[in-house]
Amino acid sequence: MSTIIETKDLTHRYGKLTAVKDISLEIEEGSIFGFIGPNGAGKTTTMRILATLLRPTSGNAWVGGCSVLEDPRGVRRQIGYMPDFFGVYDEMKVWEYLDFFGACYDIPASRRVGLVDDLLQLVDLSHRRNDYVDSLSRGMKQRLCLARTLAHDPQVLVLDEPASGLDPRARIEIRELLRELQAMGKTIFFSSHILLEVAEICTTIGIIEAGCLAAYGTLDEIQSHRRTRQVRVALSGRVEEALSLLQSTPAVLDVALNHQERRRHELVVQFSGDDSAQTSILTRLIQAGLPVIGFAETKAELEDVFMQVTKGIVS
Numbered sequence: 408m409s410t411i412i413e414t415k416d417l418t419h420r421y422g423k424l425t426a427v428k429d430i431s432l433e434i435e436e437g438s439i440f441g442f443i444g445p446n447g448a449g450k451t452t453t454m455r456i457l458a459t460l461l462r463p464t465s466g467n468a469w470v471g472g473c474s475v476l477e478d479p480r481g482v483r484r485q486i487g488y489m490p491d492f493f494g495v496y497d498e499m500k501v502w503e504y505l506d507f508f509g510a511c512y513d514i515p516a517s518r519r520v521g522l523v524d525d526l527l528q529l530v531d532l533s534h535r536r537n538d539y540v541d542s543l544s545r546g547m548k549q550r551l552c553l554a555r556t557l558a559h560d561p562q563v564l565v566l567d568e569p570a571s572g573l574d575p576r577a578r579i580e581i582r583e584l585l586r587e588l589q590a591m592g593k594t595i596f597f598s599s600h601i602l603l604e605v606a607e608i609c610t611t612i613g614i615i616e617a618g619c620l621a622a623y624g625t626l627d628e629i630q631s632h633r634r635t636r637q638v639r640v641a642l643s644g645r646v647e648e649a650l651s652l653l654q655s656t657p658a659v660l661d662v663a664l665n666h667q668e669r670r671r672h673e674l675v676v677q678f679s680g681d682d683s684a685q686t687s688i689l690t691r692l693i694q695a696g697l698p699v700i701g702f703a704e705t706k707a708e709l710e711d712v713f714m715q716v717t718k719g720i721v722s
């Protein structure tokens with residue numbers, strides 16, 4: 408697999424405010440990259456730079472080998488950009504809207520008819536082709552906007568919060584659509600606030616906060632960023648004893664009784680270290696003859712990771 412999107416020390420300043428600071432990313436062809444971060448983190452700024460709508464203050468970015476600084480036209484040919492707002496298109500019908508964008512990309516009129524049909528079918532809007540754009544629901548507008556970004560058949564899609572403001576069904580539809588586009592060989596770079604959504608669909612994730620990349624990698628890699636790990640220990644009795652024993656175990660940072668569990672006694676143990684640290688916890692309990700009936704590591708949820716790698720900085 409080769410890298411199709413790359414940024415190197417990408418920085419953007421709006422006056423004194425550094426909205427994006429030294430962001431370096433390498434995104435592989437055919438992947439779905441989820442860009443997550445709180446409001447004002449710099450997601451839109453980064454994506455607008457990739458779409459060549461904004462020049463970086465320093466650093467550079469490449470799409471399919473073309474630099475946004477040296478060859479913006481080359482970048483634009485390869486990229487479909489969906490902004491985070493739809494815009495106002497009074498008096499334009501659904502098919503006219505797509506036809507208009509097709510014309511913007513110099514697609515001849517003879518080819519546009521078939522193209523508009525195909526795009527409408529892909530985003531499931533064929534039945535609304537003669538309606539006015541402004542009469543569509545938000546979810547439909549979002550799908551139409553996605554169709555428009557595909558008009559020139561770009562290899563790379565940069566989508567700024569494609570699922571924002573949608574109901575659960577419409578979100579799922581967008582997600583399915585992204586999967587379909589990936590299956591067609593497209594590389595997708597999209598932003599979102601919804602961590603779960605990102606986790607379900609992405610091959611790689613970047614977490615950005617206050618302009619800086621806080622974590623970056625596959626979901627597994629990101630989850631291992633968690634500074635502490637956690638195991639749940641279930642016991643059939645002697646819980647207090649187990650609690651004090653664990654509190655004096657070297658790798659253990661914190662032990663708490665899990666109050667949610669009524670039937671069994673369960674301890675939630677936070678520890679630092681590798682697998683051998685985890686083994687030492689279990690060994691300690693067994694050697695003390697404590698009645699352990701369950702011992703399992705709980706994987707970090709993406710939300711935990713997000714809370715740990717971001718500091719709640721508001722820019």
Ligand SMILES: Nc1ncnc2c1ncn2[C@@H]1O[C@H](COP(=O)(O)OP(=O)(O)OP(=O)(O)O)[C@@H](O)[C@H]1O
Pocket residue numbers: 421424426444445446447448449450451452453722
């Ligand atoms: N045109 C502009 N002029 C000045 N500052 C701007 C401009 N656009 C964005 N900013 C600032 O840059 C920072 C990053 O904004 P950006 O829109 O990139 O964040 P975001 O991650 O997309 O946020 P959101 O999740 O709210 O969409 C913010 O502090 C924002 O106020």
Ligand SMILES: [Mg+2]
Pocket residue numbers: 450451452491567
């Ligand atoms: Mg934004």
